[in-house]
Amino acid sequence: MRALLSLLGDIRRLAVPYFKSEERWIAIGLLAAVIALELAWVFATVMLNEWNVAFYNAIQEKDFAAFKTQILIFCAIAAGAIVVAVYQIYLKQWLEVRWRRWLTRRYLGAWLGDDVHYRLRLGGDEADNPDQRIAEDVQSFISRTISVGVGLLGTVVSLVSFSVILWNLSGSLPLNLFGRELNVPGYLFWAALIYAAGGTLLAHFIGRPLVRLNFEQQRYEANFRVDLVRVRENGEQIALLDGAQAEERKLEGRFSHIFGNFVELMKAQKRLTWFTAGYNQISTIFPYVVVAPAYFSGQIQLGQLMQTASAFSSVQGSFSFFISSYVTLAEWTSVVQRLTGFEKAIAAAQATRPTESLASLPATKALALRGLDVRLPGGAPLIATDELHIAHGECVLITGPSGAGKTTLLRAIAGIWPYSTGSVHRHAEHRLMVLPQKPYVPAGRLDVALAYPRPVADVPRDQIAEALTAVGLSDLAGRLDAEALWPHELSLGEQQRISIARALLEAPEVLLLDEATSAVDEATEAALYRLLRERLPESTFISIGHRNTLVDLHDRVLHLHGEETPRMLGPAAPPALKAV
Numbered sequence: 001m002r003a004l005l006s007l008l009g010d011i012r013r014l015a016v017p018y019f020k021s022e023e024r025w026i027a028i029g030l031l032a033a034v035i036a037l038e039l040a041w042v043f044a045t046v047m048l049n050e051w052n053v054a055f056y057n058a059i060q061e062k063d064f065a066a067f068k069t070q071i072l073i074f075c076a077i078a079a080g081a082i083v084v085a086v087y088q089i090y091l092k093q094w095l096e097v098r099w100r101r102w103l104t105r106r107y108l109g110a111w112l113g114d115d116v117h118y119r120l121r122l123g124g125d126e127a128d129n130p131d132q133r134i135a136e137d138v139q140s141f142i143s144r145t146i147s148v149g150v151g152l153l154g155t156v157v158s159l160v161s162f163s164v165i166l167w168n169l170s171g172s173l174p175l176n177l178f179g180r181e182l183n184v185p186g187y188l189f190w191a192a193l194i195y196a197a198g199g200t201l202l203a204h205f206i207g208r209p210l211v212r213l214n215f216e217q218q219r220y221e222a223n224f225r226v227d228l229v230r231v232r233e234n235g236e237q238i239a240l241l242d243g244a245q246a247e248e249r250k251l252e253g254r255f256s257h258i259f260g261n262f263v264e265l266m267k268a269q270k271r272l273t274w275f276t277a278g279y280n281q282i283s284t285i286f287p288y289v290v291v292a293p294a295y296f297s298g299q300i301q302l303g304q305l306m307q308t309a310s311a312f313s314s315v316q317g318s319f320s321f322f323i324s325s326y327v328t329l330a331e332w333t334s335v336v337q338r339l340t341g342f343e344k345a346i347a348a349a350q351a352t353r354p355t356e357s358l359a360s361l362p363a364t365k366a367l368a369l370r371g372l373d374v375r376l377p378g379g380a381p382l383i384a385t386d387e388l389h390i391a392h393g394e395c396v397l398i399t400g401p402s403g404a405g406k407t408t409l410l411r412a413i414a415g416i417w418p419y420s421t422g423s424v425h426r427h428a429e430h431r432l433m434v435l436p437q438k439p440y441v442p443a444g445r446l447d448v449a450l451a452y453p454r455p456v457a458d459v460p461r462d463q464i465a466e467a468l469t470a471v472g473l474s475d476l477a478g479r480l481d482a483e484a485l486w487p488h489e490l491s492l493g494e495q496q497r498i499s500i501a502r503a504l505l506e507a508p509e510v511l512l513l514d515e516a517t518s519a520v521d522e523a524t525e526a527a528l529y530r531l532l533r534e535r536l537p538e539s540t541f542i543s544i545g546h547r548n549t550l551v552d553l554h555d556r557v558l559h560l561h562g563e564e565t566p567r568m569l570g571p572a573a574p575p576a577l578k579a580v
């Protein structure tokens with residue numbers, strides 16, 4: 001019971017915001033129309049139930065005129081029902097697609113905003129496969145919420161309407177049990193209730209494992225897909241390492257989870273189908289068995305028999321809503337759990353936001369680190385600093401052994417690393433740009449890749465071509481409109497030069513270079529640094545690198561000292577470095 005209440009709470013939390021959003025009037029209007037059409041559908045079935053009496057009585061009495069009238073009445077009811085069916089699906093789909101657009105935008109905003117996507121990844125596996133949650137779970141949640149919600153409403157209304165009909169019919173039908181006449185008010189209703197409620201409980205009991213199995217299935221499917229994408233993206237490295245077999249083994253391992261879980265799912269579904277199929281078959285005959293004694297003893301006519309049977313099966317069908325839609329409900333529940341988990345993980349990532357310190361600094365300083373203490377996601381200390389200032393226009397090199405934490409320090413300075421205390425101060429109006437060792441060059445048009453993340457229309461075309469030429473890629477300057485998978489086509493050194501060209505176009509006040517020239521030869525590296533300092537004389541540079549030749553290209557060297565963590569960032573011992 002508590003689980004059900006918490007599920008309902010989760011559904012409300014996921015569903016209500018759309019109906020309070022800026023689109024609320026359209027959303028509420030569409031929902032109201034869909035509900036009205038559902039009610040109209042129930043009304044049509046009630047009318048058909050009434051129609052049963054006159055129609056079958058006309059048949060029994062061989063009254064051809066009444067029969068023809070009833071056929072016309074049927075056509076009128078059926079025409080109405082057709083219009084209702086068409087518009088109910090159409091408007092339901094409108095509601096679905098608009099709601100999906102709204103929720104997708106909301107999740108995209110929350111996931112991409114404030115670098116939450118990055119911190120979610122750092123935080124581990126709590127919200128696995130966000131791509132699947134945004135692309136599939138949202139759609140699945142919305143379509144199931146509408147179909148289950150509206151279906152449930154229709155069921156309840158139909159249940160009430162037909163229960164009243166059954167109750168009234170019971171009054172005119174004495175209950176004949178083993179030759180004795182009993183007087184049980186509304187006995188047809190009670191018979192339907194006991195039959196259906198018993199069935200619902202049993203279906204719940206048998207089908208319960210489906211919720212967990214569906215949840216797992218979606219996770220395994222997503223893991224498999226993600227690994228397939230990784231193989232596609234790293235095809236060259238895998239081919240060079242001759243890693244096809246290793247990949248195959250891994251993918252087969254992933255698929256074995258899908259297979260194993262699906263077999264469990266099949267078995268659970270089979271157990272449920274044994275029950276539901278049998279139950280549905282018995283349901284066809286059950287109402288006739290209940291009212292047959294009254295019919296054969298001549299107490300009722302064929303019309304009433306048919307009306308009773310149809311009302312009975314409507315009531316029983318309403319009660320059996322949970323049985324017939326158990327699988328949908330199970331999938332719906334697992335989708336609700338996945339989206340709720342995603343929202344919680346996003347909220348947790350938003351809460352672990354790195355503290356930005358854009359305090360006022362003297363104009364001569366570009367950056368100040370105050371008692372910065374950088375840690376790993378697990379909490380282990382990595383780097384510590386005392387008070388450290390970097391002057392405006394200065395060019396600083398940070399050195400240290402591999403794995404000492406240089407990249408992580410740059411992440412903390414750039415304000416994306418949430419596991420640090422102390423503060424990093426810089427001027428609020430200053431733009432900061434990071435050039436990583438492996439640049440992100442999006443696939444598509446080259447000019448778009450160079451302008452990234454700005455819209456290409458904002459960057460003059462001749463400037464893009466000039467920047468490319470300046471970094472030694474004049475061949476590419478003539479291919480700005482070309483579309484390609486650039487990370488596959490260009491060498492790492494060329495990609496790094498594209499990244500430098502992007503920095504020239506962006507001209508940030510603070511530029512962090514994380515081994516951003518490691519893949520070019522030393523002469524080119526020196527030329528690129530000279531170019532950057534010449535074109536961006538006002539900018540402050542902080543670089544990470546291992547080559548000793550970098551020392552002469554910078555004004556100052558800071559080193560990560562110590563053998564133990566946390567390593568201390570401080571001035572380098574000049575002789576040791578310069579001596580090499």
Ligand SMILES: Nc1ncnc2c1ncn2[C@@H]1O[C@H](COP(=O)(O)OP(=O)(O)OP(=O)(O)O)[C@@H](O)[C@H]1O
Nearest residue numbers: 122376377382400401402403404405406407408409
């Ligand atoms: N997201 C992460 N989760 C857990 N540990 C991490 C994460 N990122 C980095 N680390 C760990 O932090 C340590 C420092 O990594 P970092 O990349 O900052 O070192 P580095 O000094 O830049 O190394 P290199 O010179 O080899 O590039 C490493 O031990 C690394 O395994």
